[in-house]
Amino acid sequence: MIGPVQLIRAVAGLTQRELADAAKTSQPTVAAYESGTKSPNWRTVERIAGSVGLACHPTVGAALTRDQERSLFLHGAVARELRARRTEVIEIARRNISRMRSVNPHAWRLLNDWERILHGSTSQIVACMLDPGEHGRDLRQVSPFAGVLTPAQRVAVYSSFRSAV
Known part of the structure; x- marks a missing residue:
């Protein structure tokens, strides 16, 4: 852990x-x-x-699983990208939400949450993205940030995660 x-x-x-x-x-x-x-x-x-x-x-509740910890690491990297290039990252997320609605209609509540969150400040978005609680875990399950990190960045995050665990 x-x-x-x-x-x-x-x-x-x-x-x-x-x-x-x-x-x-x-x-x-x-x-x-x-x-x-x-x-x-x-x-x-x-x-x-x-x-x-x-x-x-x-937070009070179950400890994060290994997959949930890895997801937090990935979203930490996305948070850094959001801080560096907010407009582009938000646009990627909005396009992904639109696409995800058509293929995952059961996630509408969480996708609506993401749409609302994306209207907040960078620090508010990051706080939701990195929330270790139950709602944060649920949000990360339908994360709209696919495509924000390059393959090399993802590999670096996975490597960092493996060495941290």
């Missing part, structure tokens, strides 16, 4: 050193949190997330 600090770092797309610098801590501390030799308290996790512009909310 991926710990919160490792997930924050993966979503932010940073090295341990970069995350440590942003959070005003040391790289060995970040490494210790990720390896499990140290356990950050919730305030520390919130502070680290906030240092890279992410919000962190506790």
Whole structure:
């Protein structure tokens, strides 16, 4: 299972050193949190997330499966692309929603949610995209972001995920 600090770092797309610098801590501390030799308290996790512009909310429920964790990693990469080229990523997502409606009529509720979400700010979209809760998990099952990442980017995310788990 991926710990919160490792997930924050993966979503932010940073090295341990970069995350440590942003959070005003040391790289060995970040490494210790990720390896499990140290356990950050919730305030520390919130502070680290906030240092890279992410919000962190506790969730109660079943732990994420490996596939769900991988989906979060992928959406972290999509979030970085959204921040870098918002207009293009939103357009890709809207085209995909339109296409998905015709082939998956049972997903109308979640596709409507995505349409509404895409009208929000970048940070609101990212928060929904990376929500570890049940609704976030459901949204990622019908993600409209296919085609945002290049094949090479996807391979890099999968490689990063395998080394993180």
